Amino acid sequence: MSSHSHHTIRQAILDRIQTGEWALGELIPGEAMLADEYGCARTTINRALQGLANDGVVIRKRKGGTRVCDMPVRQAKFNIPVVREQVEALGSVYRHQVTRRVEKAPPTAVQKRLGLAPGTKSLQLDTVHLADDRPFAFETRWVNTRAVPAILDAPLDEISANEWLVQTVPFSSGDVVFCAVNAGKDVAEALGAREGAAVFVIDRTTSLAGEFITTMQLYYREGYQLHSQL
Structure with missing residues (x-):
């Protein structure tokens, strides 16, 4: 034995x-x-x-x-949005573009959020989500590839990291912040907005059994409204 x-x-x-x-x-x-x-x-x-x-x-x-x-629906206190579904619910055609995909050591703030040792590489992803070919949301994300090695082979040009992670990777806890921020240059360019415009952002970090999976910020174009149910 x-x-x-x-x-x-x-x-x-x-x-x-x-x-x-x-x-x-x-x-x-x-x-x-x-x-x-x-x-x-x-x-x-x-x-x-x-x-x-x-x-x-x-x-x-x-x-x-x-x-x-079935974590995203049954266990999460916040139902993580799949941007494709949000766009299609508006009657628009969804498409996404990966504008950055690189493995490197994240900055100190991200390293701490993901609980990584200094110098540990993670996957950095920037994605523009489009509705009828107009920017709908801009996603900046870091993924702990030690926790989710399969993402390195995921077809992220065909399915967004947002949707792939929700469909594929379970999580047991997370931290979510909702706020409005003034769009910096990168966010403004990605959303086709003016620099300094107020945009809505979801800032989220998720973990599984004490190991952090991903941390991300999802910026929505001006006029976006978050709907939820009690």
């Missing part, structure tokens, strides 16, 4: 969820099957899965098995 601890098994299962082996909402193998695969006691698997359940990564139901949480 293996000497793997439940902490080791828990991390191994988490890694498989993060890399997309099991999709959001998908039923994962049962305790007996996982115990056989990892060569450990079933009680070890039980403790590992319970730890992931406590972190909000999976949902366990008696006689119903264990499923990866």
